[in-house]
Amino acid sequence: MARKFLNISLLIGLLLFILVIYKTGLRQIINDFRAISLVNFLILMALRLIYWISRTINWKLIIDDQDKKYPFSALLSARLADHAISYLTPSNLFGGEPVRAMMTPGTNRRRALATVIVDKTIELVSILSFTIIGVIVAISRIKMPGKMKVVFLTFSFGAAIFLFFLVIKQKKGFFTWLVKLLAKIKIKPRIIQRSQEKIVELDHHISNYYRHHPKLFLKAYVFYALTFFIWTYEIYLTLAYMDTPGVTPLKSFLIITLTTIAAVIPAIPGALGINELTNVAVFVLLGLSPEKGVSLSLVRRVIALIYAGIGLLCLSYFQLKERKKKKTKLPLSLQ
Numbered sequence: 333m334a335r336k337f338l339n340i341s342l343l344i345g346l347l348l349f350i351l352v353i354y355k356t357g358l359r360q361i362i363n364d365f366r367a368i369s370l371v372n373f374l375i376l377m378a379l380r381l382i383y384w385i386s387r388t389i390n391w392k393l394i395i396d397d398q399d400k401k402y403p404f405s406a407l408l409s410a411r412l413a414d415h416a417i418s419y420l421t422p423s424n425l426f427g428g429e430p431v432r433a434m435m436t437p438g439t440n441r442r443r444a445l446a447t448v449i450v451d452k453t454i455e456l457v458s459i460l461s462f463t464i465i466g467v468i469v470a471i472s473r474i475k476m477p478g479k480m481k482v483v484f485l486t487f488s489f490g491a492a493i494f495l496f497f498l499v500i501k502q503k504k505g506f507f508t509w510l511v512k513l514l515a516k517i518k519i520k521p522r523i524i525q526r527s528q529e530k531i532v533e534l535d536h537h538i539s540n541y542y543r544h545h546p547k548l549f550l551k552a553y554v555f556y557a558l559t560f561f562i563w564t565y566e567i568y569l570t571l572a573y574m575d576t577p578g579v580t581p582l583k584s585f586l587i588i589t590l591t592t593i594a595a596v597i598p599a600i601p602g603a604l605g606i607n608e609l610t611n612v613a614v615f616v617l618l619g620l621s622p623e624k625g626v627s628l629s630l631v632r633r634v635i636a637l638i639y640a641g642i643g644l645l646c647l648s649y650f651q652l653k654e655r656k657k658k659k660t661k662l663p664l665s666l667q
Contacts, residue, residue: 352608352609352612352626353608353626356612356622356623356626356627357623360623360627361623361626361627361630364574364623364624364627364631365627365630365631367573367574367575368570368573368574368631369573372569372573375569376566376569376570376573376631376635377635377638379562379565379566379569380566380635380636380639382562383559383562383563383566384408384411384412384415384639385408386555386558386559386562387411387455387556387559388404388407388408388411389404389555390451390454390455390552390555390556390559391407391411391447391448391451392404392407393548393551393552393555394447394450394451394454394541394548394552395407395436395444395447395451402436402437402438403437406435406436406437407436409435409646409649409650410431410432410435410436410646410650411432412639412642412643412646413428413431413432413435413643413644413646413647413650414428414429414431414432414448414643415428415636415639415640415643416428416639416640416641416642416643416644416646416647417431417643417647419636419637419640420640420644429445429448429449429452430445431647432444432448433445433447433448435646435647435650436448442534445534446534446538446540446541447541449502449534449538450502450538450541450542450549451552453495453498453499453502454549454552454553454556455556456495456498457495457499457553458553458556458557458559458560459560459592460488460491460492460495462557462560462585462588462589463488463491463589463590463592464488464492465589466585466586466588466589466590467484467485467488467589467590469582469585469586470484470586470589470590470617471484471485474617474618476617480617484590499542502538502539502542503539503542503543504539505532505535505536505538505539506535506538507531507534507535508531508532508535511531560588563588564581564584564585564588565581565584566632567584567587567588567628567632568580568581568584570628570631570632571584571620571624571628574624574627574628574631576620576621576624577620577621578619578620579620583618583620586614586618587611587614587615587618587625587628590614590617591607591610591611591614607629607633608625608626608629608630611625611626611628611629612625612626
């Protein structure tokens with residue numbers, strides 16, 4: 333069933349992608365790619381590496397405690413593997429978190445997953461807050477149809493309510509609450525019934541971060557804000573390298589915030605087709621060439637795929653080490 337859903341989502345995304353490429357024109361896209369020299373492309377790759385390093389530091393702030401510090405290289409490897417799974421499956425923003433928790437060195441898996449969930453929550457809060465700022469700036473500075481304003485405001489307001497609800501529930505035990513809710517509507521999967529103690533333990537770890545590390549949330553949020561500006565600068569540089577008329581840092585910021593909706597649609601791997609269509613709409617809204625929006629999406633997609641490939645290599649290396657560990661363990665009778 334999962335494979336069938338994946339195949340259908342890939343087909344839909346591929347059709348949308350081909351449609352956008354056809355409307356844009358392949359020659360224009362090739363010219364935009366040629367405008368980016370090898371040196372400039374390496375600069376964009378370096379910026380993306382800084383971006384992932386920054387996000388790993390942010391997670392390290394959460395996972396480190398007074399008793400133990402975790403090796404940064406192992407955490408970066410786990411973070412890239414998380415990106416690979418999330419990007420290459422229909423989960424988009426989600427999906428790779430269990431892999432990241434699994435690859436966290438020398439710690440309780442549920443505690444590791446708790447840090448990943450807290451990190452993901454802070455990431456969503458930061459993205460949402462900047463999206464709301466972007467929507468306010470766009471509505472105040474750009475002429476747009478009233479219906480579009482309603483869509484942007486409704487999305488921002490709805491997401492804000494959801495995240496506020498999520499944070500409140502995490503403080504009290506989100507997954508325990510979810511299990512009880514499912515039980516009330518007569519949904520009781522066996523895997524959940526067998527894992528209730530683990531779910532309670534996971535909720536305990538998550539709530540501890542909110543209760544005992546209140547300043548940590550704010551500190552991590554500020555660091556995510558810095559990461560957001562790295563993201564904006566990468567967009568600006570990419571468009572500048574492609575000689576995009578009218579591009580500014582502010583418009584680059586608005587491109588990120590107003591295209592957020594494409595990133596949260598958990599249906600098509602890498603938001604294939606969806607991202608390109610959203611870019612076209614936003615670029616038209618900002619008075620930029622829609623063709624440049626498609627080219628921007630493709631350049632960033634190439635970079636994302638390269639880092640996803642690196643993430644898969646990190647995951648494969650981790651699995652290889654785990655297999656070797658199991659093989660070197662002596663049987664109980666020989667210990």
